[in-house]
Amino acid sequence: MDGDVAPLRGICDLAHKYKALVFIDECHATGIIGKTGRGTEEYCNALGRVHIINSSIGKALGGASGGYTTGSRELINLLRQRSRPYIFSSTLSSSVVAAANKAFDILLAGCPLINKLAANTKYFRKRMEDVGFTLTGNNHPLVPVIVGDAEKAEEIAETLFEDNVLVTAMCFPVVPRGTARIRVVLSAKHTQQDLELCVQKFVKAGRKLGVI
Numbered sequence: 001m002d003g004d005v006a007p008l009r010g011i012c013d014l015a016h017k018y019k020a021l022v023f024i025d026e027c028h029a030t031g032i033i034g035k036t037g038r039g040t041e042e043y044c045n046a047l048g049r050v051h052i053i054n055s056s057i058g059k060a061l062g063g064a065s066g067g068y069t070t071g072s073r074e075l076i077n078l079l080r081q082r083s084r085p086y087i088f089s090s091t092l093s094s095s096v097v098a099a100a101n102k103a104f105d106i107l108l109a110g111c112p113l114i115n116k117l118a119a120n121t122k123y124f125r126k127r128m129e130d131v132g133f134t135l136t137g138n139n140h141p142l143v144p145v146i147v148g149d150a151e152k153a154e155e156i157a158e159t160l161f162e163d164n165v166l167v168t169a170m171c172f173p174v175v176p177r178g179t180a181r182i183r184v185v186l187s188a189k190h191t192q193q194d195l196e197l198c199v200q201k202f203v204k205a206g207r208k209l210g211v212i
Contacts, residue, residue: 003137031060
């Protein structure tokens with residue numbers, strides 16, 4: 001919820017030292033971070049050092065539902081026999097699987113949208129900090145705008161929604177008390193004009209409620 005990227009190389013070093021396996025959840029990384037969108041492994045220059053990757057095809061890859069786990073053949077065979085969520089889940093539709101495969105093909109071929117998303121993220125985060133908002137995270141396109149007070153966070157989200165900006169208020173117990181925030185989800189399809197308009201509407205709402 002903070003937009004942080006795990007110190008994966010250090011984690012992998014510890015795992016190697018103590019002969020442990022590394023498992024990462026990439027639902028907010030696949031197709032989003034890394035030079036070619038391959039996630040935290042690529043972003044942290046740790047490709048090939050993670051043993052198990054769990055991720056979603058229902059977020060950046062656009063599949064609307066479903067996910068996947070990668071690992072050794074032995075691990076995957078074990079999960080197919082013993083993983084209750086897998087055993088008792090319905091099969092994904094063939095259209096979702098085909099769309100996900102195509103999305104991976106586009107990423108692996110080199111997708112300019114990755115660079116556009118990174119540029120949008122850098123621009124929006126800088127502008128929001130310039131106007132006085134407090135953000136957290138490591139240049140991630142899921143941008144937590146810290147408000148602190150839960151009621152104010154909810155009111156800002158409602159005010160922005162009425163002003164045609166869709167964001168989400170995140171409050172306790174989802175986040176610790178006193179750290180309520182607005183989560184902004186950036187897209188490669190946003191233009192700089194879109195982002196600047198969003199910043200100005202945040203400023204309007206933030207000043208109204210005394211957040212900035």
